[in-house]
Amino acid sequence: MVNITINNKKIQVPEGTTILNAAKQAGIDIPVLCYHPDLDIKANCRICVVEVEGARTLQTACSTRVWEGMAVRTNTPKVRQARKIIVELILAGHEMDCTYCKRNNRCDLQKIAADLGIRENPFRHVERDLERDTSGPSLERNPNKCIKCGRCIQMCGKVQGLSLLDYAGRSDEVEIKPAFGKYLTDIACVACGQCAVVCPVAAITEKEDIDRVWEAINDPDKVVIVQTAPAVRVALGEEFGFEPGKVVTGKMVAALRALGFDKVFDTDFTADLTIIEEGNELLQRLSNGGVLPMLTSCSPGWINFIEQYYPELLPHVSTCKSPQQMFGALAKGYYAAKIGKRPEDIFSVSIMPCTAKKYEAQRPEMSVDGKNPDVDVVLTTRELAKMLRQAGINFDALEEEEYDAPFGLSTGAAVIFGATGGVMEAALRTVYEVVTGKTLPSLDFKDVRGLEGIKEATVDLNGTPVKVAVAHTLANARKLMELIKSGKADYAFIEIMCCPGGCIGGGGQPYGTTNEVRKKRIAAIYEADRDLPIRKSHENPAIKKLYEEFLGEPLGEKSHHLLHTHYNDRKA
Amino acid sequence: MEVKEVLDKYGNSPGRLLGAMLEYQRSKPQNYLTKEDIQAFAKETGLPVSRVYSLVTFYSLFSEVPRGRYIIQVCRDVPCHVNGSVNVVAELEGLLGIKMGQTTEDGMFTLEYTSCIGCCEMAPAMQIGETVYGNLTPEKIASIIGELRRAGK
Incomplete structure (x- = not known):
C-alpha cells in the first residue's frame, strides 16, 4: 500500500493505482474524456490534469501512478484554469449546435463544460463542415462533433478486433474515420454500435427512428405492437436515475402502454421459441451428421461478422431467425390473421439494446409478405428513454403492469438471453430434458456465465459428453472461428454474442456502460430468471399452445417458412 | 516495383x-x-x-494524389520563416507558374511545404527528393529549377 494525500486528505491505495482511481476512492471526481475504464489509457485529452507537489508541470491523473508520499491537488486555480482552456480549445473545433444534438443532456463534453462554468470562448470557432455519414440503417457519423479522443478506435480494434476506424490526417486536420473516408456501409462494419457507446459526444450515434414510431401510433388505421428484448429491462432504469442492475420490467410495460402502443409483447416469448427450434436443430444435426459445431444466430452484429469475415463457415450457423425476427414474422404471419387484420395493418416495433438490429430488420428476406418488413422499426433502449421523456412520462411513478397475451408469457430461460452464456444455458436446460427425459437436478449452468471471453462446458446427455463453448466480443469470436477452421474445435454447439457481456452490453444500451455496469446488469438478468415461475423454454404453456394451434411441430413447414432464414456470403 | x-x-x-x-x-x-x-x-x-x-x-512525405516527378518541399518552420521562406515560395510559384500545393502541367514539379528538415543553419531551405538546398536566393532557385528541367526532359 502507498500513502498519499489528495487535497490534504490522507489515503492509502494499492501500489500502481492511478491518481484518477485514488481520487475516486477519496470521493473526489476528476473529469475525463479520452479515459474509459475498460480501454487503454491514452492521456490525449488532458482534461484530467492535476497538480502534483514537486512536479514542474500539471500531470494527467488517468496515466500517472501514485508513489509513496505523493501530494496531489485537484482543485487549484492552476488546475481549474488549465481544464477550462482545454475545454475551450476542444469547443473551438466542435460543432456547437448542442440544443439540436442527439446527445443534448447526455454528452460528456457538455457536462464538463457546464461543470467548469464555461460562459464564453476566447478562441475563434473553426467550422470545418466535414461530410456526415448517414448512409446506414444503424449508425451515423458526424466528424464535426468528434473530439479525437480515440475511444472508438480502441473499441473497434482491440475489443471487436475489426480496426475499421483510425486517425487520419495530421495536425488540425486530423480526423477519426474509416480508411479513405469510406461510408460505414461500404466497409465491413458489423453495426454493433460499440463505438457509439464509448463515444463521449455525438460523433457516432444510432440512427434515430423515434418519429416513425410516433407517426404509426398516431395513425388510427394501424395496430401498433411492440416487443421488448430481454436486456432492455435491466438497463432502461439507468436512463431514469435507477442504479445499474435494477429490473424495471413492469414499469417498462406500463410506460409502453402509456405511449400508446396497442399491445405490449415480449421478445422473451420468441426467445423461448428460438430455444425450441434451435434445440431441435441441434439435436437433428447431432443425430443426422449435420455440420458441427452449430453456431447461434441471435446476435445480428455477429451475423454481420460471419457473413463478411468467415462466410466459408456459414453452414455452421443455425438457420433460426433471431428472436426479434421470429417475433416479427409471427406478428405479421400469424397474429394479424388471428385478430382479423392484414399484415400491412400491423406496425411492429421492437425495443432492442442493439444498433445492428436496425440493420437486421431491414434485410429483404425478413418479410413474410415480401412487401413490408416484419419488424417495421427498431428503437434502442436509449431511443425508448427519449420517447418517454418526450411524452412526459414519469417513469419512477408508474405502477407496474403485465405484458399482453398471447406473446407476453415467457420463462427464465428467455430472460437470460440478454447475458453472454444465456442462450447456451437456456438451450442446455431444454436439450438436456428432451434428450434424457430426466429433470435437471440444477438449472444453473454456472460454467457458461460471467465476463470471461471464452467459456466452455461439457454436458452429459444420456452418456454422451457434449462439449459447448460461449464467446462474446468479435475478437473472441474470431479465435473460435480460427479454431473451427483448423479443425480443432471439438464442440457441438457454440454461442456467440457480438457485444461485450452479451446484449446487456449492446450498442443501443444507456451511455455509461462499463464492465462494472455490465456485471450489475448480468446479475439482474439472473435475478429475473430466478424469480420467474417457469425457467425452461419447453415448459412455456404459450409456446406449447402456439405449436398446437398453428406451428405444428418444431422444424416443421410453418417453422421453416416463418422462423428460419438463410445467410449471404458478403466477404469484401 | x-x-x-x-x-x-x-x-x-x-x-x-x-x-x-x-x-x-x-x-x-x-x-x-x-x-x-x-x-x-x-x-x-x-x-x-x-x-x-x-x-x-x-506523414507529409506521402501523397494520395498524383504529384510531379520532382517534389519541391519548402520548409516553413520558424528559422526558415524568419529568413524569408515566404520569398522562396513566391519565387518558385513565379518560376513554375503554379501555386503552393499544385503540380505543373507537364507533371515535372510539385510544390509543397514541409516541417523542419534540420537545416536551420542554412535557412531558408528546401528539399527535393533526398537533396537539401539551403541559403536560397532567387538566383540559386532559378538555377536549381533550370538544371532539373534539363535533367528531367
Missing part, C-alpha cells in the same frame, strides 16, 4: 513499413500511393487498412 518486392527488400514488419512505402512511392512516376497500393500494403503486412491509411495521411 511491386508491393511484395519492396516488402521483401525491407523486411515485412510494421516497423519497416514507412521506409518500404517511401521507396515504393518514389519508384512510381507520379510519386503517390493509390488506394490499391495502400490496400496492398495492408494485406501484405496484415495491418488494418485503416492503420496504413492513417500512416499515409499523417
Whole structure:
C-alpha cells in the first residue's frame, strides 16, 4: 500500500493505482474524456490534469501512478484554469449546435463544460463542415462533433478486433474515420454500435427512428405492437436515475402502454421459441451428421461478422431467425390473421439494446409478405428513454403492469438471453430434458456465465459428453472461428454474442456502460430468471399452445417458412 | 516495383513499413500511393487498412494524389520563416507558374511545404527528393529549377 494525500486528505491505495482511481476512492471526481475504464489509457485529452507537489508541470491523473508520499491537488486555480482552456480549445473545433444534438443532456463534453462554468470562448470557432455519414440503417457519423479522443478506435480494434476506424490526417486536420473516408456501409462494419457507446459526444450515434414510431401510433388505421428484448429491462432504469442492475420490467410495460402502443409483447416469448427450434436443430444435426459445431444466430452484429469475415463457415450457423425476427414474422404471419387484420395493418416495433438490429430488420428476406418488413422499426433502449421523456412520462411513478397475451408469457430461460452464456444455458436446460427425459437436478449452468471471453462446458446427455463453448466480443469470436477452421474445435454447439457481456452490453444500451455496469446488469438478468415461475423454454404453456394451434411441430413447414432464414456470403 | 518486392527488400514488419512505402512511392512516376497500393500494403503486412491509411495521411512525405516527378518541399518552420521562406515560395510559384500545393502541367514539379528538415543553419531551405538546398536566393532557385528541367526532359 502507498500513502498519499489528495487535497490534504490522507489515503492509502494499492501500489500502481492511478491518481484518477485514488481520487475516486477519496470521493473526489476528476473529469475525463479520452479515459474509459475498460480501454487503454491514452492521456490525449488532458482534461484530467492535476497538480502534483514537486512536479514542474500539471500531470494527467488517468496515466500517472501514485508513489509513496505523493501530494496531489485537484482543485487549484492552476488546475481549474488549465481544464477550462482545454475545454475551450476542444469547443473551438466542435460543432456547437448542442440544443439540436442527439446527445443534448447526455454528452460528456457538455457536462464538463457546464461543470467548469464555461460562459464564453476566447478562441475563434473553426467550422470545418466535414461530410456526415448517414448512409446506414444503424449508425451515423458526424466528424464535426468528434473530439479525437480515440475511444472508438480502441473499441473497434482491440475489443471487436475489426480496426475499421483510425486517425487520419495530421495536425488540425486530423480526423477519426474509416480508411479513405469510406461510408460505414461500404466497409465491413458489423453495426454493433460499440463505438457509439464509448463515444463521449455525438460523433457516432444510432440512427434515430423515434418519429416513425410516433407517426404509426398516431395513425388510427394501424395496430401498433411492440416487443421488448430481454436486456432492455435491466438497463432502461439507468436512463431514469435507477442504479445499474435494477429490473424495471413492469414499469417498462406500463410506460409502453402509456405511449400508446396497442399491445405490449415480449421478445422473451420468441426467445423461448428460438430455444425450441434451435434445440431441435441441434439435436437433428447431432443425430443426422449435420455440420458441427452449430453456431447461434441471435446476435445480428455477429451475423454481420460471419457473413463478411468467415462466410466459408456459414453452414455452421443455425438457420433460426433471431428472436426479434421470429417475433416479427409471427406478428405479421400469424397474429394479424388471428385478430382479423392484414399484415400491412400491423406496425411492429421492437425495443432492442442493439444498433445492428436496425440493420437486421431491414434485410429483404425478413418479410413474410415480401412487401413490408416484419419488424417495421427498431428503437434502442436509449431511443425508448427519449420517447418517454418526450411524452412526459414519469417513469419512477408508474405502477407496474403485465405484458399482453398471447406473446407476453415467457420463462427464465428467455430472460437470460440478454447475458453472454444465456442462450447456451437456456438451450442446455431444454436439450438436456428432451434428450434424457430426466429433470435437471440444477438449472444453473454456472460454467457458461460471467465476463470471461471464452467459456466452455461439457454436458452429459444420456452418456454422451457434449462439449459447448460461449464467446462474446468479435475478437473472441474470431479465435473460435480460427479454431473451427483448423479443425480443432471439438464442440457441438457454440454461442456467440457480438457485444461485450452479451446484449446487456449492446450498442443501443444507456451511455455509461462499463464492465462494472455490465456485471450489475448480468446479475439482474439472473435475478429475473430466478424469480420467474417457469425457467425452461419447453415448459412455456404459450409456446406449447402456439405449436398446437398453428406451428405444428418444431422444424416443421410453418417453422421453416416463418422462423428460419438463410445467410449471404458478403466477404469484401 | 511491386508491393511484395519492396516488402521483401525491407523486411515485412510494421516497423519497416514507412521506409518500404517511401521507396515504393518514389519508384512510381507520379510519386503517390493509390488506394490499391495502400490496400496492398495492408494485406501484405496484415495491418488494418485503416492503420496504413492513417500512416499515409499523417506523414507529409506521402501523397494520395498524383504529384510531379520532382517534389519541391519548402520548409516553413520558424528559422526558415524568419529568413524569408515566404520569398522562396513566391519565387518558385513565379518560376513554375503554379501555386503552393499544385503540380505543373507537364507533371515535372510539385510544390509543397514541409516541417523542419534540420537545416536551420542554412535557412531558408528546401528539399527535393533526398537533396537539401539551403541559403536560397532567387538566383540559386532559378538555377536549381533550370538544371532539373534539363535533367528531367
